[in-house]
Amino acid sequence: MTDDYEHYEAVVVGAGPGGAAAxxxxxxxxxxxxxxxxxxESGSKNVSGGLIYAEESAPYTIDGLFPEFRAAASERPVTNYYLHNVAGERVKTFDVTPLHEHDTEWSDAVLRRKMDSWLEQRVHEETRETGGGLLTGVRVNGLLREGGEIVGVTCDELEPITADLIVAADGVNSELARDAGLMDWEEPDEWFQGVKAVVDMPAGAVEERFDIDEDEGVAHLFSGDLFEGARGGGFLYTNESTLSIGTVFHLDSIVDESVEPQQLLDRLLTHPLLAQWLGDDYTELEYGAKLVPDSKKVANPSPHRGRLLLVGDAAGQxxxxxxxIKGMNHAVTAGAxxxxxxxxxxxxxxxxxxxERYEHKLESEGVMAKLRPRRYELAATLGENDTVTSITDSLLQSPLGRIGVRAADKLGVLDWGYTSPFLAMMMPDTRTPYVTMPRVIAEELGTRVTDESTVEPPALDERIGDLTYDVDDPHIELVDESYEASGAAVTACPVSAEDFGGGCYRAETIQTxxxxERVVSLDTQPCVECGTCAVVAETDWDHPPGGKGVEFKQG
Amino acid sequence: MHSVVLTKGVPDFREGQVSFDEDGHLERGDTPTVMNPNDKFALRAALQTKVRHGGRVSLASMGPPGYKEILQEGMRDVYADDLYLLSDREMGAADTWATAMTLATGIDQFEEEPDLLFAGFKTADGETGHTGPQTAWCLDWPTITHVVAFEVDETERTIRAKRLVEGDVSEIETVEAPLPAFVVTDPEFEASYRTARERLRYKDFRAETQERAAAYEDHLTVWDHEDLNLDPDYIGLDGSPTIVAGVDPIPKAPSEREATMVDPDEMDPVFEELQPFAGAD
Structure with missing residues (x-):
């Protein structure tokens, strides 16, 4: 029956870095x-923080596969990397460049629309030579099966297609991975959520305000008490003439603390530490959001089923x-x-x-060891429980702990700790390293920032209004509208908020x-397709058809 | 398959482009001339034929030398392998009949006889809808109008088309005709590409035609009445049984409407008032 369908030797779903590499x-x-x-266009559905790495130990790099990549598709190389511990207006900064440079051949800031659309052209040219090619505006919506075996894909816009190989590089909300039963959207603690603003800078301001040359770039990370106790942190990366500023939090933490992601981003944007870089003329070009798999928990050690191979975010990589924070480089390696x-x-x-061969290669090339480090798994069993967290937190905050922090600084232990890849790999996912420790360090060792911020970030309705949408029929169905089941989406969705009527999710009280009764209602028009609600609410979640939905211009 | 598409230059009636004088007369000098928008549907239909069956798409027009750019627009925005402009002074001021005679002679002149002739549903300026069907009449080809979708059977040498028949209740009628045939596309026509191979070919053709359009004159043939062996008495103004007796200005649009912003808070009492009537109860 499937003999009548079009056949290609290989179908690659998704033209991000993983799909492009494959x-x-x-x-x-x-x-x-x-x-x-x-x-x-490739990149119009993508958001990333935006650093792409080329690792010395990796068998493949993006510029190895696409030689002109750095000159044509990326922004600035990261030449300096800083970590700021924040407690109120006190900040203690560590230079973590050595940690950043560990196993790093190079690392560049990227904006996904520019990067992926450049890759799209190269990939189309190369694949067209083989009789295939690249098509945009086509949504693959599931797997084609014959006699229970996966034999191809089905699409919204095209007749079914059969293939000997199907590479699912369709991102964090991979419909193919779920169709195959290789991933699910069940547990918030398996995910991070990132939100980001791309900020315009006047000509020459990036060089002047960050004290860098045209071919240099800076990365800053922020942790401590500026995020209401949510576990995660902030980042700032310099692009050619813009900045990428964002926050990334454990999704379970966003749900548990009922925090609004866009407000946490605003807390970072308006912190006095950023005043020196943002100046008095804050212009936000784009607000975006993305769900991020936590590879330590969900990187699938066996990401294949029959002819289907998962690559990148779709495999939790x-x-x-x-x-x-490394994702795109692993997707590139996995794709290749x-x-x-x-x-x-x-x-x-x-x-x-x-x-089977792919699974073996992920193991033998060391990809899985990076995604699911043994050291983390051992440390997590010891360190990730409430008792240990409260004991370490109480100790850190006690006079004794504070003396310890000061002594550690004098001995250079903190500098060592913050630049040790060994320690970073075993960092537990608790509030200790994200919140308590940075706060105590800043309180004990930090200096007060004297600048004043004049930044006024756009309100959520303005951010939504600035995005481009080709609205289609609703692509998400709310399966359970009770507040108990789906209320978390009202705060966790990056384009929704309590007491805000113009977003996706809204809480309402109805009389029956x-x-x-408190219920949740859904309007998918301003949806940024991050997938958060698929995890935190009871939904039936699909992507919109090809070319529909949100279109990121920066990404 | 060889498809020929007929087109015409018309004033760009889009807001911000078109210009009228005080009396409501079109100011031709200040209004750019563009390819008749409906003709792009015809050109897309021809491109669909090429994507599915291979062959060639020729875009043809009769008009002044400036129409070269109209042909270029079609080549750039949709597709054309080659362009044909039927142009000289003797052809000027033709009515629809004289134009059809000229076009039909031009089509007869093609070395490779066309299989399909396409035209858009009436021009944006004249709006007669006569030229295309009269051309088909001159050629003695079957005519199918208001086409929204079609398929060609190369072996049987037939075209099977769905046409939109508007009435109190709109209907879709399916008709079949032998090739060669003349097809008028409806503005509801949408090209359909349901396989990856078709879409990839479409993408190739679009890239090629944009490149070709940059040097369109290399693909342009201009024929005057001598090339077509046409008697000047039967073309242009002399060959036109009808003349335009007068032009009435377009009536001004009704008075402008104004929108007033309402303070949302002021609406609250209204909502409260209406509250009891809302809902399914």
Whole structure:
């Protein structure tokens, strides 16, 4: 029956860095490759913090696969990296450049629309040579099966397509990974949520305010008490003529603390420490959001089923451990390894063996060890429980703990601790390293910032108003509208808020038969497709059709 | 498959482009001339034929030398392999009949006989809708109007088209005709590409045609009445049985409406008043 359908040797779903790497590597090996991207252009559906790394230990890098990449598609290299511990207006800064440079060949800030649309052109040219090519505006909505076996994909816009290899590089909300039962959207503690503002800078201001040359760039990280106790931190990266400023929090923490992500971003933007960089003329170009898988918990050690291989966020391959935030580089490596696995399997006459080979390569090339470090798993069993957290937190905040912090600073232990990749890998996901420790350090060792911030970030309705949407029918269905089941979405959704009527989720009190009930209502028009509500609320979550929904111009 | 698409330059009636004098007469000098918007549907139909069946798309017009840019616009914005402009003074001031005669002679002149002739649903200025069907009459080809979708059977040499029949209740009528045939696309026409291979070919063709449009004159053929062996008495003003007797100005639009911002707080009493009537109860 499926014989009547179009057939390609390989179909790659999603044209981000993972999909691009897979596609170009397949094309280089003469595999007829079709790439399907649901955005109007690659990058229009993507948001990232924005640093891409080339690791010394990795078998593949983006500029290895796309030689002109750094000159054409990225912003500035990160030449200095700082971590700021914040307690009120007191700040203690550490230079963590050595940690950043560990295993790093280079690292550049990127804006995804520019980066991915550049990749799109290269990928189309390369894959077209094989008889395939890249199509935008096509949403793959599921797997095509025959006799229970995965044989291809189904799309909103095209007839079903069969393939010998299906690479799902369709992002954090991968519909293919879920269709195959390889990922779910169940537990908030398996995810982070990031929100970001891209801020315009006047000509020459990036160089002047950050004291850097044209070919230099800076990364700043922020942690401490500026985020209402939510576990996570902030970042600022310099682009060519803009800044990427954002926050990333554990999603369970956002839910538990009932914090509004966009307000936490505003707390960072308006902190006096940032006044020196933002000046008096704050212009926000774009507000965006993204769900981030926590690879320590969800990186799938066996990300394949039959002909389907998962790559990048779709496989949970996003490493976020304290100050180490790496995703795109792992997606690139995984994409190229998936291609390599298929090419080998095909040459040995058994293309169905690609999945096993891919899994083996992820292990042997050290990718899995980075995504799910053994040291973290051991430390987590010891350190990630409430009793240990409250004991360490109480101790840190006690006079004795504070003396310890001061002594550690004198001995240089803090500098060492903050630049140790060994320690970063075992950092527990508790409030101790994110909130308590930075706050105590800033209180004991920090200096007061004297600048005053004049930054007035746009209100949420303005941020939504500035985004571009091609609105379609609702693509998310609220399955349970009770506040108990879905109320968390009202605060956690980055384009919704309590007492705000113009967002996605809204809480309402309705009267029924004399009693009152709190319910949640949903309007998907301003949706930024981050997927947060799929985890924190009871929804039936799909992407909009190809070319529809939000269109990021910066990303 | 060889498809020929007929087009015409018309004033750009879009807001901000068009200019009228005090009496409501169109100011041609101040209004840019563009490809008749409806003709782009016809060109998209021809492109769909090429994507599905291969072959060639020729875009043709009769008009002054400035129409070269109208042809370029079609090549750039949609698609064309080659462009044909039927142009000289003898053809000037033609009515729809003389234009149709000239166009039909031009189509007869193609080395490769067209399989399909496409036109858009009436021009934005004349709005007669006569030229296309009269051209088909001259060629003695079957005519299918208001086409919203169609398929070509190359083996049987037939076209099967869905046409929109508007009435109290709009209907879709399916008709079949032998090739060669003349097709008028409806503004509701939408090209449909349901396979990846079609979409990839479409993408290739779009990229190629944009590149070609940058040097469009390399792909342009201009024919005058001698090239077409046409008797000047039967074309242009002399060959036109009708003349435009007068032009009435377009009536001014009704008085402008004003929107007033309302303070949302002021609406609260209104909502409260209406509250009891709201809801399913």
């Amino acid at each position: 596609a170009v590597q397949l094309a280089n090996n003469g595999v007829e490759t079709l790439v399907l991207e649901r955005g109007v 996003m490493q976020a451990q304290g100050p180490i 390894l998936a291609a390599e696995a298929f090419v080998e399997a095909r040459s040995r006459g058994d293309p169905t063996d690609a999945g 038969n004399g009693s009152t």
